Amino acid sequence: MDSERTITLGIVPPRDIPLEQGVDMVRRGIIDELRASGEIGDGISMRITGASDQLEDTRDALKGNFIIAVFISYLLLVAIFSHWGYPLLVMTTVPVGIGGGLFGLWLLNAVGGNLSLLGLDDVQQSFDVITMLGFLILIGTVVNNPILIIDRTMRNIKTKGMASVDAVLESTRARLRPIMISSITTIFGLSPLVFNPGAGTELYRGLGAIVMFGLLFSTLITLTFMPTLLSLTLQARERLGLSADKLSADYAD
DSSP states (O other), rough: OTTTTOOOOOOOTTTTSOHEEEEEHHHIIIIIIIHHHSSSSSTTTOOOOOOHHHHHHHHHHHHHHHHHHHHHHHHHHHHHTTSHHHHHHTTTTTHHHHHHHHHHHHHHHHHTTTTGTTTTTTOOOOOOHHOOOOOOOHHHHHHHHHHHHHHHHHHHHHOOOOHHHHHHHHHHHHHHHHHHHHHHHHHHHHHHHHHHOOOOTTHHHHHHHHHHHHHHHHHHHHHHHHHHHHHHHHHHHTTTTOOOOHHHTOOOO
16 A cells, blocks of 8 residues: 555454454554554554444444434424424434433443353443444334324314313323333333343344333333423413414314
8 A cells, every 4th residue: 555565464353242342442452552562663554444444334324314314203293293393392302212222321331241240241232333223213212102192282272172281181191001001012022132141132232222221211201301391382382372272273183
C-alpha cells in the first residue's frame, strides 16, 4: 500500500465471541498494548479491515434505518388518528423504551459478570449489531400500549361526551388488562433467552434484553406517566377554548 511494505495478519475469533467484541479485543488487547509498550514504533501504521469495515458500515446503516423507522411509524400513527398531535404523545414512549433497553443491557452485564461468585459461568453481553436490532423492534412494540389508551380516551370524548379527565381514567382502567396481558406474555417469553445462558444464546441475548427491559419500562410509563400527560394535554387545549366536541371532531371513526 502506497509503496510501503505491508504485513497482513488474519484473525478469526471463536464462534462464541461476537465480531464487535473480537475487534475490540484486538484493538485494545493487542494494538494499544503494543503501542503503549513501545514495541510498535510511530512509523508503523496498523489498520483493522475485512469484516470490521463491514461491521462499521452495518452500524451506520442501522442508525439511518432507525431514524427512518421512527419517521414512518409517526406517519402511520398520523394516518390512524387523523391528527398530527396525538401521535407525538405515543412516540414519547420510544425514548423511554430505548433508555429501558440500555439500562437492561447494563444490568445484565453488571449482574451476569458476577455469577462466578455463585459457581456459575459469567455472562457478558456486548453492544453488537444484533443487539442494536432490538431498538428497531422496540419502535413497533412500545407504541402499541399507549395507542390503546389514547384511542379509548378520544372515543369516550366523542361518543360518550365524557370530560377529558374522566375519559382518561376510564380508558386506563378499561385497557389495563389487555396491556398487562400483552406485556407480561412478551416479557416472560423473552426471559429464557435473556437469563438462560445456554449454547447459542450469546448471539441474541442482547436483542432479547433490549426488547424485554424496553417493553417493561415503557409499560410502566404507559400506565403512569402517559395518562397524566394525556390529561394535561387535553385540559390545556380546553383552556385554549377548544371544547370536548372540538377535541374529538377530527378523530376518525
